[in-house]
Amino acid sequence: MNKFEISILGKKSLEKIKPLISNYRYNEYRNYKIFNKDLREQILFNQIAEVVINKRGRCVVACAKDEILGLITLIHLPWDTKHFGFRMAKIGHLICDGNLADSVSHALIRSTLELCRKERVRHLSFRVDTQDFAAIHALQKSGFYVVETLLTYIFTQTNKILQLKDIYKVRAFREKDLPHLVDIAQKSFTQNRFHIDPYVPKNRADSLYCEWIRNACVDKDTAFTFVAEKKNIPVGFFTCELNQGLLKWTKIKVLGRGLAAVLPEAKGAYISFIKAALHRGMKILKVDIGEFDTQIYNYSVIKAYQRFGMIPAKARYTFHKWIN
Numbered sequence: 572m573n574k575f576e577i578s579i580l581g582k583k584s585l586e587k588i589k590p591l592i593s594n595y596r597y598n599e600y601r602n603y604k605i606f607n608k609d610l611r612e613q614i615l616f617n618q619i620a621e622v623v624i625n626k627r628g629r630c631v632v633a634c635a636k637d638e639i640l641g642l643i644t645l646i647h648l649p650w651d652t653k654h655f656g657f658r659m660a661k662i663g664h665l666i667c668d669g670n671l672a673d674s675v676s677h678a679l680i681r682s683t684l685e686l687c688r689k690e691r692v693r694h695l696s697f698r699v700d701t702q703d704f705a706a707i708h709a710l711q712k713s714g715f716y717v718v719e720t721l722l723t724y725i726f727t728q729t730n731k732i733l734q735l736k737d738i739y740k741v742r743a744f745r746e747k748d749l750p751h752l753v754d755i756a757q758k759s760f761t762q763n764r765f766h767i768d769p770y771v772p773k774n775r776a777d778s779l780y781c782e783w784i785r786n787a788c789v790d791k792d793t794a795f796t797f798v799a800e801k802k803n804i805p806v807g808f809f810t811c812e813l814n815q816g817l818l819k820w821t822k823i824k825v826l827g828r829g830l831a832a833v834l835p836e837a838k839g840a841y842i843s844f845i846k847a848a849l850h851r852g853m854k855i856l857k858v859d860i861g862e863f864d865t866q867i868y869n870y871s872v873i874k875a876y877q878r879f880g881m882i883p884a885k886a887r888y889t890f891h892k893w894i895n
Contacts, residue, residue, distance in 0.1 A: 574635055574671065575633045575634055575635045575640050575671070575675065575678070576633070576634050576635075577631060577632070577633055577634075577678055577679070577682045578631070578632060578634060579629055579630070579631060579632075580623055580629075580630040580631070580632045580642065581623070582623055582624055584632075585616075585619075585620055585623060585624075587637070587639050588616070588619060588632070588639055588642060589612070589616060590638075590639075591639050591640070591641070591642065591666055591668060592612050592615050592616055592619075592666065593612055594668045595615070595666050595668060596668075596702075596703075597700040597702060597703045598611045598612070598615055599700070599885055600614060602883075602884040602885065603725065603860065603884060604727075605727070605823060605859055605860060606821070606823070610821055610823075613820060613821070614816075614817065614820055614821065615664075617816070617820045618663065618664070618816070619642070619644055619663075619664060621816075622644045622646055622663060627646050627647060628644060628645045628646035628647050628660065628663070629644070629645045629686060630642055630643070630644045630645075631643050631644075631645065631679055631682050631683055631686070632679075633667075633675045633678055633679055640667065640668070640669065640671055640675050641665075641666060641667035641668070641671075641672070641675035641676065641678075641679055642664065642665075642666050642667075642679070643662060643664065643665045643666075643679040643680065643682075643683050644662065644663040644664045645660055645661075645662060645663075645683050645686060645687070646660060646661050646662075646663045647659075647660050647692075648660055648661060651694075654775065654778075654779060654782060655694070655771065655772070655775045656772075656775065657693040657694060658690070658691050658692045658693055658694070659692065659693070659694040659695075659696075660687065660690075660692045660694075660695055660696075661695065661696045661697060662683065662695065662696070662697035665679065665680070665697070665699065665703075665706045665709075667679070667705060667706070672705040673705050673708070673709065676705050676706055676708075676709035677709050677712065677713070680709050680710065680713045681713065683695075684713065684892075684894060687894050688894060692894060693893065693894055694770070694771070694891065694892070694893060694894070695715075695891070695892045695894060696889065696890065696891050696892075697710065697715070697889070697890045698721065698887045698888070698889050698890075699887060699888055699890065700885070700886070700887055701720070701886040701887060701888055702886075707888065710890050710892075713892070714892055715890040715891065715892045716890065716891060716892070717888050717889070717890055718764040718765075718767045718768055718889050718890070718891050719763075719764045719767070719866055719867075719888075719889045720866065720867040720868075720886065720887070720888055720889070721864050721865070721866060721867070721885075721886070721887045721888075721889060722864070722865055722866075722867055722873065722883055722885070722886055723862060723863065723864050723883070723884050723885035723886075723887075724862075724863050724864075724865075724873075724876040724877075724881035724882065724883055724884065725860050725861065725862050725863070725881060725882060725884045726849060726853075726860065726861035726863070726879060726880070726881045727859065727860055727861075728853060728859060730879065730880045730881070731880065732846060732849045732850060732853065732854075732879070733846065733878060733879050733880075734846075735842055735843075735846060737843040737846070738839040738840065738842075738843065739799040739800065739801055739806065739807070739837060739839065739840040739843055740799065740800050740801075741797050741798070741799050741840070741843045741844060741846075741847045742797070742798055742800070743795070743796070743797065743798070744788055744795070744796035744797070744798050744808070745798070748788075748798050748805050748808075749784075749785065749788055751804065751805040752784050752788065752796075752798070752805060752808045753781045753784060753785065755805065755806070755807060755808060755832050755833075755834060756780040756781045756783070756784045756808075756830075756832055757777065757778075757780075757781055758834065759780075759832035759833070759834075760779070760780040760832065761777075763776065763779070763780070764889055764891070765779060768891050768893075770891075770893040780830065780832075783829075783830055784796075784808065784810070784830060787810040787812075787829055787830060794810055794811065794812035794829060795810070795811055795812070795851070796808055796809070796810045797809045797810075797811075797844055797847050797848065799833065799837060799840035799843060799844065801837060806833060806834045806836070806837035806840060807831070807832060807833030807834060807837050807840045807841070807844065808830075808831065808832060808833075809828070809830075809831040809841075809844035809845075809847070809848060810828070810829035810830045810831070811826055811827065811828055811829060811848050811851070811852065812826070812827060812829050813825070813826055813827075813856070813858070814826075814827055814862075823859050823860070824856065824857065824858035824859050824860070825858065825859065825860045825861075825862055826848070826852040826856065826858040826860070826861050826862065827861075827862045827863075827864075828848070828862070828863045828864060831844060838871070841871075841872065841875055842875055842878070845863075845875060845876070845879055846879075848861065849861055849879065861881075862884075863876060863881065867886075
Protein backbone atom coordinates (compact mmCIF):
# COMPACT_ATOMS: atom_id res chain seq x y z
CA MET A 572 0.00 0.00 0.00
CA ASN A 573 1.25 3.48 -0.87
CA LYS A 574 2.33 5.62 2.05
CA PHE A 575 1.36 8.80 0.21
CA GLU A 576 -1.52 10.44 -1.62
CA ILE A 577 -1.60 11.95 -5.10
CA SER A 578 -3.22 15.34 -5.73
CA ILE A 579 -3.06 18.45 -7.93
CA LEU A 580 -0.98 21.28 -6.49
CA GLY A 581 -2.77 24.62 -6.12
CA LYS A 582 -1.42 28.18 -5.88
CA LYS A 583 -1.87 28.32 -2.11
CA SER A 584 0.34 25.26 -1.58
CA LEU A 585 3.28 26.32 -3.75
CA GLU A 586 5.49 27.18 -0.77
CA LYS A 587 5.29 23.55 0.38
CA ILE A 588 7.43 22.37 -2.56
CA LYS A 589 10.49 24.41 -1.46
CA PRO A 590 12.02 21.73 0.83
CA LEU A 591 11.72 19.19 -2.00
CA ILE A 592 13.38 21.59 -4.45
CA SER A 593 16.17 22.37 -1.98
CA ASN A 594 17.08 18.67 -1.69
CA TYR A 595 16.83 17.92 -5.43
CA ARG A 596 20.17 16.60 -6.67
CA TYR A 597 19.66 17.02 -10.42
CA ASN A 598 18.98 20.73 -10.78
CA GLU A 599 19.78 21.50 -14.42
CA TYR A 600 22.00 24.46 -13.50
CA ARG A 601 24.11 22.72 -10.86
CA ASN A 602 27.22 22.85 -13.11
CA TYR A 603 26.82 26.56 -13.91
CA LYS A 604 29.12 28.42 -11.53
CA ILE A 605 27.30 31.70 -12.10
CA PHE A 606 24.18 30.28 -10.40
CA ASN A 607 24.63 29.69 -6.67
CA LYS A 608 22.38 27.25 -4.79
CA ASP A 609 19.81 29.90 -3.89
CA LEU A 610 19.51 31.03 -7.51
CA ARG A 611 19.23 27.45 -8.77
CA GLU A 612 16.40 26.79 -6.34
CA GLN A 613 14.72 30.07 -7.25
CA ILE A 614 14.80 29.21 -10.97
CA LEU A 615 13.30 25.77 -10.39
CA PHE A 616 10.60 27.10 -8.08
CA ASN A 617 9.67 29.82 -10.58
CA GLN A 618 9.47 27.31 -13.44
CA ILE A 619 7.00 25.19 -11.47
CA ALA A 620 5.06 28.19 -10.14
CA GLU A 621 4.63 29.44 -13.71
CA VAL A 622 2.92 26.17 -14.66
CA VAL A 623 0.55 26.38 -11.67
CA ILE A 624 -0.22 30.11 -11.70
CA ASN A 625 -0.45 30.67 -15.47
CA LYS A 626 -2.32 27.39 -15.97
CA ARG A 627 0.07 26.19 -18.68
CA GLY A 628 -0.57 22.69 -17.37
CA ARG A 629 -0.78 20.84 -14.06
CA CYS A 630 1.54 20.03 -11.18
CA VAL A 631 0.80 16.66 -9.60
CA VAL A 632 2.25 15.99 -6.15
CA ALA A 633 2.71 12.99 -3.87
CA CYS A 634 2.11 13.86 -0.20
CA ALA A 635 2.52 12.13 3.15
CA LYS A 636 0.70 14.16 5.80
CA ASP A 637 1.95 17.73 5.17
CA GLU A 638 5.19 16.71 3.44
CA ILE A 639 5.52 16.71 -0.36
CA LEU A 640 7.58 13.68 -1.39
CA GLY A 641 7.58 14.31 -5.12
CA LEU A 642 6.08 16.29 -7.96
CA ILE A 643 5.60 16.14 -11.71
CA THR A 644 4.55 18.93 -14.07
CA LEU A 645 2.47 18.31 -17.18
CA ILE A 646 2.80 21.16 -19.70
CA HIS A 647 0.61 21.49 -22.79
CA LEU A 648 2.29 22.18 -26.15
CA PRO A 649 -0.14 24.19 -28.33
CA TRP A 650 2.36 24.89 -31.13
CA ASP A 651 3.34 21.21 -31.44
CA THR A 652 -0.31 20.18 -31.21
CA LYS A 653 -1.24 22.45 -34.11
CA HIS A 654 1.69 21.28 -36.23
CA PHE A 655 1.29 17.52 -35.74
CA GLY A 656 -2.50 17.44 -35.62
CA PHE A 657 -2.94 15.65 -32.30
CA ARG A 658 -2.66 16.82 -28.69
CA MET A 659 0.90 16.92 -27.39
CA ALA A 660 2.35 17.72 -23.98
CA LYS A 661 5.60 17.36 -22.07
CA ILE A 662 6.71 16.55 -18.57
CA GLY A 663 8.58 19.63 -17.42
CA HIS A 664 9.83 18.25 -14.10
CA LEU A 665 9.89 14.97 -12.19
CA ILE A 666 11.33 15.58 -8.74
CA CYS A 667 11.43 12.92 -6.04
CA ASP A 668 13.67 12.52 -3.04
CA GLY A 669 14.36 10.05 -0.26
CA ASN A 670 13.82 6.31 0.17
CA LEU A 671 10.48 6.37 -1.64
CA ALA A 672 11.87 7.96 -4.84
CA ASP A 673 11.24 4.85 -6.98
CA SER A 674 7.66 4.24 -5.86
CA VAL A 675 6.81 7.97 -5.87
CA SER A 676 8.15 8.36 -9.43
CA HIS A 677 6.02 5.43 -10.62
CA ALA A 678 2.90 6.79 -8.94
CA LEU A 679 3.38 10.30 -10.34
CA ILE A 680 3.97 9.06 -13.89
CA ARG A 681 0.95 6.76 -13.67
CA SER A 682 -1.25 9.62 -12.48
CA THR A 683 0.08 11.90 -15.23
CA LEU A 684 -0.72 9.32 -17.90
CA GLU A 685 -4.26 9.02 -16.53
CA LEU A 686 -4.55 12.80 -16.69
CA CYS A 687 -3.31 12.76 -20.30
CA ARG A 688 -5.96 10.21 -21.26
CA LYS A 689 -8.69 12.34 -19.68
CA GLU A 690 -7.45 15.39 -21.57
CA ARG A 691 -6.93 13.37 -24.78
CA VAL A 692 -3.20 14.04 -24.95
CA ARG A 693 -1.75 11.51 -27.41
CA HIS A 694 1.97 12.27 -27.28
CA LEU A 695 4.13 12.96 -24.21
CA SER A 696 7.83 13.88 -24.05
CA PHE A 697 10.35 14.50 -21.28
CA ARG A 698 14.01 15.50 -21.05
CA VAL A 699 15.60 13.97 -17.98
CA ASP A 700 19.08 14.23 -16.48
CA THR A 701 21.17 11.19 -17.41
CA GLN A 702 22.10 10.71 -13.73
CA ASP A 703 18.51 10.57 -12.48
CA PHE A 704 18.16 6.77 -12.56
CA ALA A 705 15.01 6.62 -10.44
CA ALA A 706 13.20 8.78 -13.00
CA ILE A 707 14.75 6.95 -15.96
CA HIS A 708 13.73 3.51 -14.69
CA ALA A 709 10.22 4.72 -13.89
CA LEU A 710 9.86 6.13 -17.40
CA GLN A 711 11.08 2.91 -19.01
CA LYS A 712 8.71 0.78 -16.94
CA SER A 713 5.86 3.07 -17.99
CA GLY A 714 6.53 2.52 -21.70
CA PHE A 715 8.58 5.62 -22.52
CA TYR A 716 11.35 5.18 -25.10
CA VAL A 717 14.59 7.13 -25.70
CA VAL A 718 14.75 9.15 -28.93
CA GLU A 719 17.90 11.23 -28.35
CA THR A 720 20.65 12.16 -25.91
CA LEU A 721 21.48 15.86 -25.69
CA LEU A 722 24.71 17.44 -24.48
CA THR A 723 24.84 21.11 -23.45
CA TYR A 724 28.08 23.07 -23.65
CA ILE A 725 28.59 26.54 -22.18
CA PHE A 726 30.81 29.52 -22.95
CA THR A 727 31.36 32.25 -20.33
CA GLN A 728 32.91 35.70 -20.22
CA THR A 729 36.16 34.11 -18.95
CA ASN A 730 36.58 32.27 -22.27
CA LYS A 731 38.25 33.88 -25.27
CA ILE A 732 36.52 33.91 -28.64
CA LEU A 733 38.66 31.94 -31.07
CA GLN A 734 39.86 34.15 -33.93
CA LEU A 735 39.68 31.88 -36.96
CA LYS A 736 39.55 32.87 -40.61
CA ASP A 737 36.02 32.72 -41.97
CA ILE A 738 35.59 30.43 -44.96
CA TYR A 739 32.08 31.69 -45.63
CA LYS A 740 30.59 35.14 -45.26
CA VAL A 741 28.28 35.26 -42.23
CA ARG A 742 25.74 38.07 -41.94
CA ALA A 743 22.36 38.91 -40.44
CA PHE A 744 19.17 37.44 -41.90
CA ARG A 745 17.38 39.27 -44.72
CA GLU A 746 13.75 38.75 -45.71
CA LYS A 747 14.68 37.39 -49.14
CA ASP A 748 16.72 34.60 -47.45
CA LEU A 749 13.68 32.81 -46.04
CA PRO A 750 12.87 30.47 -48.99
CA HIS A 751 16.52 29.36 -49.04
CA LEU A 752 16.54 28.74 -45.28
CA VAL A 753 13.34 26.71 -45.44
CA ASP A 754 14.89 24.59 -48.20
CA ILE A 755 18.05 24.09 -46.10
CA ALA A 756 15.93 23.03 -43.11
CA GLN A 757 13.98 20.59 -45.29
CA LYS A 758 17.21 18.94 -46.45
CA SER A 759 19.08 18.98 -43.14
CA PHE A 760 16.76 17.64 -40.44
CA THR A 761 16.09 14.11 -41.59
CA GLN A 762 16.98 12.25 -38.38
CA ASN A 763 15.54 14.37 -35.57
CA ARG A 764 13.77 12.89 -32.54
CA PHE A 765 10.41 12.95 -34.33
CA HIS A 766 11.77 10.95 -37.27
CA ILE A 767 13.09 8.38 -34.80
CA ASP A 768 9.70 8.20 -33.07
CA PRO A 769 7.74 5.45 -34.92
CA TYR A 770 4.34 6.96 -34.00
CA VAL A 771 4.88 10.41 -35.53
CA PRO A 772 3.79 10.90 -39.17
CA LYS A 773 6.92 11.30 -41.32
CA ASN A 774 5.54 14.18 -43.38
CA ARG A 775 4.87 16.17 -40.20
CA ALA A 776 8.39 15.42 -38.92
CA ASP A 777 9.83 16.50 -42.29
CA SER A 778 8.18 19.93 -42.15
CA LEU A 779 8.70 20.63 -38.42
CA TYR A 780 11.94 22.57 -38.70
CA CYS A 781 10.76 24.41 -41.79
CA GLU A 782 8.06 25.93 -39.59
CA TRP A 783 10.59 26.49 -36.80
CA ILE A 784 12.93 28.57 -38.99
CA ARG A 785 9.97 30.57 -40.32
CA ASN A 786 8.98 31.45 -36.76
CA ALA A 787 12.58 32.23 -35.72
CA CYS A 788 12.96 34.70 -38.59
CA VAL A 789 9.67 36.43 -37.72
CA ASP A 790 10.32 36.65 -33.96
CA LYS A 791 13.08 39.25 -34.04
CA ASP A 792 12.40 40.66 -30.56
CA THR A 793 13.87 37.73 -28.63
CA ALA A 794 15.86 35.89 -31.33
CA PHE A 795 18.27 36.61 -34.15
CA THR A 796 19.37 34.60 -37.17
CA PHE A 797 22.73 34.45 -38.92
CA VAL A 798 23.07 33.34 -42.53
CA ALA A 799 26.19 31.93 -44.25
CA GLU A 800 26.39 32.55 -47.97
CA LYS A 801 28.47 31.46 -50.95
CA LYS A 802 28.29 33.51 -54.14
CA ASN A 803 25.41 35.45 -52.57
CA ILE A 804 23.36 32.27 -52.02
CA PRO A 805 22.57 31.12 -48.43
CA VAL A 806 24.21 27.79 -47.55
CA GLY A 807 23.37 27.66 -43.82
CA PHE A 808 21.70 29.38 -40.88
CA PHE A 809 22.16 29.70 -37.13
CA THR A 810 19.57 31.11 -34.70
CA CYS A 811 20.05 32.29 -31.11
CA GLU A 812 17.82 33.74 -28.43
CA LEU A 813 18.04 35.06 -24.89
CA ASN A 814 16.51 32.91 -22.16
CA GLN A 815 13.74 35.27 -21.08
CA GLY A 816 12.83 33.27 -17.95
CA LEU A 817 16.36 33.35 -16.53
CA LEU A 818 16.69 37.04 -17.37
CA LYS A 819 13.43 37.86 -15.58
CA TRP A 820 14.14 35.75 -12.51
CA THR A 821 17.88 36.29 -12.02
CA LYS A 822 18.95 39.25 -14.23
CA ILE A 823 21.55 36.89 -15.70
CA LYS A 824 21.75 36.81 -19.50
CA VAL A 825 21.95 33.34 -21.07
CA LEU A 826 22.11 33.12 -24.85
CA GLY A 827 20.94 29.78 -26.25
CA ARG A 828 21.15 28.16 -29.65
CA GLY A 829 17.77 27.75 -31.21
CA LEU A 830 18.47 25.97 -34.49
CA ALA A 831 21.36 25.53 -36.90
CA ALA A 832 21.85 23.84 -40.26
CA VAL A 833 24.38 23.94 -43.08
CA LEU A 834 24.37 22.23 -46.45
CA PRO A 835 26.79 19.26 -46.75
CA GLU A 836 29.12 21.23 -49.01
CA ALA A 837 29.35 24.08 -46.46
CA LYS A 838 30.23 22.32 -43.20
CA GLY A 839 33.05 24.78 -42.56
CA ALA A 840 30.46 27.50 -42.00
CA TYR A 841 29.55 26.14 -38.58
CA ILE A 842 32.75 27.44 -36.96
CA SER A 843 32.01 30.89 -38.39
CA PHE A 844 28.48 30.72 -37.00
CA ILE A 845 29.74 29.99 -33.49
CA LYS A 846 32.26 32.83 -33.71
CA ALA A 847 29.58 35.27 -34.94
CA ALA A 848 27.06 34.20 -32.28
CA LEU A 849 29.63 34.50 -29.48
CA HIS A 850 30.78 37.91 -30.70
CA ARG A 851 27.18 39.16 -30.88
CA GLY A 852 26.36 37.66 -27.50
CA MET A 853 29.47 38.39 -25.47
CA LYS A 854 30.63 41.67 -27.00
CA ILE A 855 27.40 43.38 -28.07
CA LEU A 856 24.62 41.94 -25.90
CA LYS A 857 26.99 41.42 -22.93
CA VAL A 858 25.51 38.04 -22.07
CA ASP A 859 26.92 36.06 -19.16
CA ILE A 860 26.71 32.59 -20.71
CA GLY A 861 26.42 31.14 -24.19
CA GLU A 862 24.57 27.81 -24.07
CA PHE A 863 24.74 25.33 -26.97
CA ASP A 864 23.06 21.93 -27.40
CA THR A 865 23.85 19.02 -29.68
CA GLN A 866 23.16 15.29 -29.92
CA ILE A 867 25.73 13.02 -28.29
CA TYR A 868 26.69 11.45 -31.63
CA ASN A 869 27.28 14.81 -33.37
CA TYR A 870 31.05 14.62 -33.01
CA SER A 871 31.94 17.36 -35.50
CA VAL A 872 29.79 19.87 -33.59
CA ILE A 873 31.20 18.72 -30.23
CA LYS A 874 34.73 19.22 -31.57
CA ALA A 875 33.76 22.73 -32.71
CA TYR A 876 32.48 23.58 -29.24
CA GLN A 877 35.67 22.24 -27.68
CA ARG A 878 37.82 24.32 -30.03
CA PHE A 879 36.21 27.42 -28.53
CA GLY A 880 36.95 26.21 -25.01
CA MET A 881 33.37 25.37 -24.15
CA ILE A 882 32.76 22.91 -21.32
CA PRO A 883 29.97 20.32 -20.93
CA ALA A 884 27.33 21.36 -18.37
CA LYS A 885 24.31 19.09 -18.93
CA ALA A 886 23.48 15.68 -20.35
CA ARG A 887 19.86 14.67 -20.88
CA TYR A 888 17.87 11.85 -22.42
CA THR A 889 14.77 12.77 -24.40
CA PHE A 890 11.93 10.29 -23.82
CA HIS A 891 8.71 10.00 -25.82
CA LYS A 892 5.51 8.06 -25.18
CA TRP A 893 2.48 7.50 -27.36
CA ILE A 894 -0.69 7.34 -25.23
CA ASN A 895 -3.50 5.07 -26.42
